[in-house]
Amino acid sequence: MVVLLEPTPSDFPGAPGRQGPGRLSFSGSCRSGAPSEPTRSPDMTATAAEKTGARTEDAADLITGARERIDALDDRIIGLVQERMAVSAVIQQTRIASGGRRVNLSREMDVLSHYRDALGRPGTALAMTLLELCRGRV
Numbered sequence: 001m002v003v004l005l006e007p008t009p010s011d012f013p014g015a016p017g018r019q020g021p022g023r024l025s026f027s028g029s030c031r032s033g034a035p036s037e038p039t040r041s042p043d044m045t046a047t048a049a050e051k052t053g054a055r056t057e058d059a060a061d062l063i064t065g066a067r068e069r070i071d072a073l074d075d076r077i078i079g080l081v082q083e084r085m086a087v088s089a090v091i092q093q094t095r096i097a098s099g100g101r102r103v104n105l106s107r108e109m110d111v112l113s114h115y116r117d118a119l120g121r122p123g124t125a126l127a128m129t130l131l132e133l134c135r136g137r138v
């Protein structure tokens with residue numbers, strides 16, 4: 001089986017507004033065992049299969065759509081981290097202006113526990129990274 005989706009004029013990596021799986025080139029039988037490696041298109045544009053690591057068109061389409069959702073989630077996560085940094089900065093500035101210290105270790109223990117309880121050991125590492133983003137290195 002050979003499936004070819006010809007590119008649109010803006011169908012190259014990095015093109016503004018580029019959407020969907022783009023140029024797709026699969027070859028090989030659908031019925032016999034594992035499909036063969038996708039072939040590189042003549043203009044050296046990466047195929048959807050090459051970009052996703054998938055071995056079927058259906059899998060490449062699913063992965064491409066799921067990656068768009070992940071990119072959107074990552075944008076939201078980054079926005080929330082930036083919001084957290086701003087709120088944390090207000091707390092720290094207020095404490096320092098009142099004569100206190102930037103860091104409050106007992107509160108940091110609570111934050112670490114919160115993330116560890118929700119996400120396990122990697123949650124602790126994530127919380128430590130968030131704290132470093134919010135108050136710098138100690």
Ligand SMILES: O=C(O)C(=O)C[C@]1(C(=O)O)C=C[C@@H](O)C=C1
Nearest residue numbers: 088091092103104107108134135
């Ligand atoms: O909750 C506070 O007291 C903060 O200053 C915020 C925060 C945080 O980003 O979570 C930052 C620094 C402190 O060491 C503890 C926690």
